[in-house]
Amino acid sequence: xxxxxxxxxxxxxxxxxxxxxxxxxxxxxxxxxxxxxxxxxxxxxxxxxxxxxxxxxxxxxxxxxxxxxxxxxxxxxxxxxxxxxxxxxxxxxxxxxxxxxxxxxxxxxxxxxxxxxxxxxxxxxxxxxxxxxxxxxxxxxxxxxxxxxxxxxxxxxxxxxxxxxxxxxxxxxxxxxxxxxxxxxxxxxxxxxxxxxxxxxxxxxxxxxxxxxxxxxxxxxxxxxxxxxxxxxxxxxxxxxxxxxxxxxxxxxxxxxxxxxxxxxxxxxxxxxxxxxxxxxxxxxxxxxxxxxxxxxxxxxxxxxxxxxxxxxxxxxxxxxxxxxxxxxxxxxxxxxxxxxxxxxxxxxxxxxxxxxxxxxxxxxxxxxxxxxxxxxxxxxxxxxxxxxxxxxxxxxxxxxxxxxxxxx
Amino acid sequence: xxxxxxxxxxxxxxxxxxxxxxxxxxxxxxxxxxxxxxxxxxxxxxxxxxxxxxxxxxxxxxxxxxxxxxxxxxxxxxxxxxxxxxxxxxxxxxxx
Numbered sequence: 001x002x003x004x005x006x007x008x009x010x011x012x013x014x015x016x017x018x019x020x021x022x023x024x025x026x027x028x029x030x031x032x033x034x035x036x037x038x039x040x041x042x043x044x045x046x047x048x049x050x051x052x053x054x055x056x057x058x059x060x061x062x063x064x065x066x067x068x069x070x071x072x073x074x075x076x077x078x079x080x081x082x083x084x085x086x087x088x089x090x091x092x093x094x095x096x097x098x099x100x101x102x103x104x105x106x107x108x109x110x111x112x113x114x115x116x117x118x119x120x121x122x123x124x125x126x127x128x129x130x131x132x133x134x135x136x137x138x139x140x141x142x143x144x145x146x147x148x149x150x151x152x153x154x155x156x157x158x159x160x161x162x163x164x165x166x167x168x169x170x171x172x173x174x175x176x177x178x179x180x181x182x183x184x185x186x187x188x189x190x191x192x193x194x195x196x197x198x199x200x201x202x203x204x205x206x207x208x209x210x211x212x213x214x215x216x217x218x219x220x221x222x223x224x225x226x227x228x229x230x231x232x233x234x235x236x237x238x239x240x241x242x243x244x245x246x247x248x249x250x251x252x253x254x255x256x257x258x259x260x261x262x263x264x265x266x267x268x269x270x271x272x273x274x275x276x277x278x279x280x281x282x283x284x285x286x287x288x289x290x291x292x293x294x295x296x297x298x299x300x301x302x303x304x305x306x307x308x309x310x311x312x313x314x315x316x317x318x319x320x321x322x323x324x325x326x327x328x329x330x331x332x333x334x335x336x337x338x339x340x341x342x343x344x345x346x347x348x349x350x351x352x353x354x355x356x357x358x359x360x361x362x363x364x365x366x367x368x369x370x371x372x373x374x375x376x377x378x379x380x381x382x383x384x385x386x387x388x389x390x391x392x393x394x395x396x397x398x399x400x401x402x403x404x405x406x407x408x409x
Numbered sequence: 410x411x412x413x414x415x416x417x418x419x420x421x422x423x424x425x426x427x428x429x430x431x432x433x434x435x436x437x438x439x440x441x442x443x444x445x446x447x448x449x450x451x452x453x454x455x456x457x458x459x460x461x462x463x464x465x466x467x468x469x470x471x472x473x474x475x476x477x478x479x480x481x482x483x484x485x486x487x488x489x490x491x492x493x494x495x496x497x498x499x500x501x502x503x504x505x
Contacts, residue, residue, distance in 0.1 A: 017432070061422060067430055122413050145432055163435040165442055195478075196471040200432075202439035206474070207446065210481050239433055240423040241467035249423035250463075254432055258422035267415045405411045 004339020004395035005384060009282040011359055014234040014269050015152060016262060017145065017254035018070065018293025021137075021330040025128055026115040027056060034345040035128070036135040038115060042298045044096040046106050052096050054296065058114040064255035066102055068112055068294025072161045073317040074098050075142040075329065078294065079301060084320065090300035098294065113296050116259070123263040124332065126405050127270070127287065132335040132344035132394050134380075138301050139291040139328025140352040140373070148291045148328065149200050151352035152233070155374025157324075159309030161316055165203035171369045174205060175356040176212050178367055179231055186363050187229035188212065191219040193237035194248070200235065223272040223279055231359050236265050255293055267407035270336065274406065281400055284381055285336040290352070292329035301327040302349060305376035324373060327351050335380055338404050339395040346380075346394065353377035425464030433466045440473040451476040 022038050029037035043051035068074075081093035100109035118125045140151035147157035150166060153174050160166045168174070179186035192199045193216045199206050206213065214222070216237075222228045236252040253262035266287055274280045307324035316322045333350065353371070358379040360367045365383060381395065382388045390396065429437070441457045453472045460466050 060418065123415055126411075126413055146435060163431070165439050194471075195474040196467045198436070198440070198470045198474040200436060200439075202436065202443055207443040207477055210478050213478075238436065239463045239467045239470070240425045240427060241464060241471075242425065247423045247425075249418060254430065256427070258418040260416055260418040261422055264415055264417065267413075403410060405413050407413045407415050409415055 017252040020292035070294040137333035156371035289331040
């Protein structure tokens with residue numbers, strides 16, 4: 001039977017910054033119990049050993065200052081609570097202790113356990129409840145932005161667990177190079193917000209292949225004009241700056257940037273696609289966060305296939321090597337399409353390596369070589385060319401939905 | 410179809426005087442490496458270690474991003490000029 005998957009022509013990924021699943025979507029368990037949000041019995045001990053329970057007291061701005069530590073050693077503490085033993089298991093008990101280390105203030109450290117009430121985030125929660133929300137989408141590495149975003153572009157971070165520039169190590173290629181060099185040729189673009197915000201993928205893509213980039217304004221024009229490439233990756237505005245038309249407020253939601261500005265941006269991306277009926281019917285939009293930003297989540301990250309790289313104990317800063325054999329903290333991820341049944345909750349495990357894995361399988365069917373992490377990553381959209389397992393096809397509706405929400409942006 | 414109201418952030422949400430985060434600091438460092446690889450005429454006179462605020466970071470990020478695009482465009486123009494056929498041969502073609 002034909003399903004929405006047969007209509008799919010475009011995949012768009014919007015990657016936001018530094019918020020955990022429980023922090024953004026944890027309230028939704030009360031609305032849909034299948035969504036694995038904040039459990040009633042979850043807590044973290046503070047440095048006096050007193051339990052700190054999650055509370056719906058998150059504010060849009062001004063609360064997570066200083067920026068919670070999310071470099072590799074801090075995330076190790078958050079996940080393992082300081083346990084360095086062989087065979088240790090993640091227990092998600094170290095978030096308050098980790099935040100305490102930055103200001104030595106017990107009251108302040110408890111704010112790391114705050115989450116947003118549903119009504120505070122009308123865009124993200126509406127999308128999660130109306131389309132497919134992933135209960136088990138994790139950052140690729142228990143570490144910071146650059147190495148996690150690398151997994152979205154290359155399926156590996158080439159052994160990096162930090163924020164330093166990395167070199168692409170042959171034979172692995174970016175998803176963009178794979179697509180534009182394919183036969184038949186495919187199209188791909190990275191849309192950064194504007195040149196004043198630019199991209200986090202500077203070291204390799206921007207300085208060597210700047211033709212891959214466009215602005216967010218161009219993205220909107222491409223949506224209107226039906227000129228969207230096969231694959232688009234959108235970056236939010238990473239800084240507050242002045243423009244010819246006024247102030248551009250950072251929309252990445254990175255603490256301490258305003259979360260409502262990010263809500264507006266997500267809604268704007270969604271509506272840019274939805275306003276063009278032919279694009280809306282042929283596009284899947286993934287909204288995902290690069291990592292948790294040091295903010296609490298209750299789900300222990302699972303182990304995974306090791307990558308072929310190893311980060312040394314000097315690189316990790318934990319006194320232990322890292323073989324890229326465990327995922328990072330869980331992040332919000334939502335797949336949007338009018339062919340996805342309302343209220344879909346996905347239980348399979350994904351990480352950012354699933355992005356190039358999915359785009360490759362969908363547009364190219366196969367590609368080699370790819371990193372061990374990417375090869376083993378699950379795909380969130382099935383390839384059209386093969387027989388689709390109905391239980392794995394998220395775009396499973398035979399008729400296009402006409403009840404999808406709209407936002408007044 | 411439900412129309413959802415999206416609240417706007419407060420007027421003081423943006424602050425170009427906010428100290429740069431570690432993320433922006435790293436973006437600046439990455440761009441600085443890229444800038445040094447450009448021919449000298451595309452370099453800025455901004456001292457990156459003196460960048461303290463988001464507004465200052467934004468000005469530098471814009472300069473280098475635009476310089477990278479311009480550098481590649483200029484190089485493409487030079488390459489096209491280098492392979493353009495000589496004028497004489499095109500005149501000869503028209504005479505035929």
